[in-house]
Amino acid sequence: MQATSKQMPKPIARQGNAQQPRTPEPRRFDPKAMLGNSEMQAALGSGLLMLIAWATSGWSEILSVLLYVISYTVGGWIKAKEGVETLVKERDLDVNLLMIAAALGAASIGYWNEGAMLIFIFALSGALESYTMERSKKDISSLMALKPATAVRIEQGAMNEVAIDLLAIGDLLLVRPGELIPADGKVCRGESAVNQASITGESLPVEKTAGSEVFAGTVNGEGPLYIEVTKAAENTLFAKIIKMVEEAESEVPDSQRFIKRLESIYARVVVAATVALIVLPPYLLDWSWSDTFYKAMVFLVVASPCALVSSIMPAMLSAISKSARKGILFKGGVHLENMARTSVVAFDKTGTLTEGIPQVTDFIAGEGYDRRELLAVSASIEKLSRHPLAEAIVRMAEEEQVELCNIQESKSVTGWGIEGTVQGQQWRIGKSNLLDEPAVQRDDEPVQHWKTLRQQFEAEGKTVSLILAGDKIAGMIALQDTVRPQAEVAVRKLQKLGIKVAMLTGDRAEAAQAMAARTGVDMVFADLLPEDKVSHIKALREQYGHVIMVGDGVNDAPALATATVGMGMGMKGSGAALEIADVVLMNDNIEEISSTIALARRSQRIVKQNMIFAVTVIVSLMLGNFLQGIALPFGVVGHEGSTILVILNGLRLLR
Structure with missing residues (x-):
């Protein structure tokens, strides 16, 4: 069914039951969890009973033996149960049963304390291992929390809220401003900036117009969108992300x-x-x-x-504890072991090598315009917008302590930018594509100069906006995601260890290459969707061996799960990335990755x-x-x- 054949009503006000974006909460590290572990409590109880039994052996042999029996039972029950289950179900022997047999053998010839010591040490080691392994279990509940539950479907001119599972290819949906897009599809009508960070990792919202492709799990911006469903719920890109994570976990x-x-x-x-x-x-x-x-x-x-x-285990737990002091949390000893064999570290760009927040890098005033006055006008107009680029301009004005102007009128131009009136003069700030339109191709304006500047900025991986006073170009703004101060040092330290550094990003190739030049990474892969990142991680593993993936977003989750070791950013990372990751950088200090690898090798x-x-x-x-x-x-x-x-x-x- 074609979308053009469907009746499209005007946008309606947001209703109370409209699907709202949900931000998953990362699981908090609880230092009391270890003592709360039942195996740990049993091991410590066994050790305490062993000491009491030894202390009482001099004046009451019966009481001492009774305490030893209780110590054996408390400390050895879990391991004995595991050993018996292995023997009965798998018809095989394991070390659990062997240790219990050794302890009972010692007791059978009167050496109760020696047997109790064996059980205590083995139970303690098993409890520590059990605790660390529990932390390594990946949970995709946070990822699932980003999946929309319902959608507004348009049927014969009426709007009905239906479950996602009931959507079919060809259905027409309305997605209001600020809502999660419920299904993969194409825009039939409307213009808006969509935050696709959960899918592509792009740091800036992407403008969507008629014919544009959209993905489930992304967040609509300030304009309503009418979307035709192109994929069933189980075949959406978001569903594929979840499936890839589950497959990687099962290996x-x-x-x-x-x-x-x-x-x-x-x-x-x-x-x-x-x-x-x-x-x-x-x-x-x-x-x-x-x-x-x-x-x-x-x-x-x-x-x-x-x-x-x-x-x-003691060596691994010591290394894990030392790393924890630096804000690096391992979810299991096996990840420390794997990290010691690292050959390649692959970084996501946005939010990992960069801050994930765009900054104004160049503010150029045209001939006849004062730079501070132009910045004041631009920030005054942009202050009414929630777009990340607008917020960057406002931050720059605040940093330079520029006094803002009174705005008589202001409105958002969906799909392009924003416009406003200051002291009777109309101003427009938005995409630089106006340079290519006939309206500004006049002989009395240095259009070619602005085009040269734009080309230069875009080659550096920057986003370019124009400032127009009426139809005249008044200035140009270049913005770029800022590099983490420690990014270059982190890359150089890894390379000194003989480790190659790769960068995987959903951003444009120009922006990726500019970032590579600034940080010194060895390999660059750009314009990637989550499934592309997984393919590249697999290729790197086949070529080089063990690979660490460092990321912060939901879009990085499949790659984190596919890599030998997935490392998530703790402060600004998404809940899904933190749950999937094997190692978490709680302070986002990527400079510590090299020292952690060195510690793992030691x-x-x-x-x-x-x-x-x-x-x-x-x-x-x-x-x-x-x-x-x-x-x-x-x-x-x-x-x-x-x-x-x-x-x-x-x-x-x-x-």
Whole structure:
């Protein structure tokens, strides 16, 4: 059905149930959440009971054993449950069950405290890991909050508010000023500036007229728009963004699969070796059953993976804590591990490398006009507009302490700019496309001079506006999104680490190239939609390996989820970007990215040191048990001593 065949009523006043844009609230970091974690409470409770049981062992053995049993239950219940579920459902062994068996084995020959210590350390490590992993779970609820719920559909001249799911291709919709556009479509009638930052990342609103394409989830400006639906709700660009995020979240990292396989193999080998050590020596080596069982319990204790587990998490948590002091929050230890392998850092431009707020860079007064007076007139007229460019002009006048004029009349010229009357003189401020119209092509005006200036400014990636007094050009304004002061330094620091820097943006190629020249990035990709950013991130990963994506908008969410590590801007970033991101820069200080990568690399070196040391100690204790025979207390001390050492080595990162 063609839009021209439909009756279009005049815009009506905003109704109380009109769909309003919603800004999603980012999830706040709660420092009390860790202690509120049930696993952490169980681990700490187990440790406390262990200490009380040890303290009471001298005067009441029964009470001490009872407290140890409670300590075992409190600290080991969750891990034991997980181990049993893995055994029953997956018919496989894991480290959880192995640790519980080691602790029970120690208790069975009277070493209650050693077993309780094993459970406490393992439960504590598991609780910390569980807490950090919970933070890594991505939630797209904020992204979904930007999805319009209803639309105003025009049917036979009447307006009806309907659910988004009921819209069909060819429907005619009315979108009032300030409302969310409910569906992808084409403008049939009306002119307005649409804020497309949620889709394209463009820092400035885009003018829409008849025939222009619009996207669901973007915000209409000051003019009503009549839109013909071109895509069903499930096929809109906004729906694709959500789908891409969900697909990226469902991918399981290869490292996680490897660790799971290694855990299963390790547990099976230890259990098989323990059983063999109990059964075979009495027949092959003529050992007594008591000696055999004792050596098997020593083996089960020294072979338990406490030191291996502790070789990773303390180092990672120390690095995470140190980063938090600088306002960089990790949602999981795996992201720190991935960050250490970074080869490329890809930045979104608007709001990341730039401030996301346009500023006046050049204010040129024509011949015969005083610059301050022209700025006063321009700011006085623009003060009545909420357009970002208008606000930039007003800010400039305030900074230069220019006194504003009295405006007799002012009105917005939809799709072009604004006009007003000052002391009987009509003024117009808007797009520079008037330079190409016959009305200003007069021999007594230096039009070519203004065209040359415009060409120069646009080549620098700036947005150009004209100031007209009547039909005469009075001046020209150039505006541009301002670069973050630390952007160039941040890029240079990353390059010193051997990391390539890319920039992905929905802005024009001219603006992107101008930004690249100012910041020194290695690669530039411009005019991108969210799905294009995802394609480029995938290509960068295929070519270079691990990629960090840094962004602040909803449009960056799919790319953040697709990258090896997604990094969101905390202060000015959208709620969706913060929820999807694996790492959040709470103070938006991109200069700290390089130091965080360096810290991640250092943490990985410490993890490798710890793992080599832990394996060496375990192997040494097992060989000592087989060749010379060691006492169970010595095995526990040696094993737990190695655990303490690797923990302390990991905590060095806190200095």
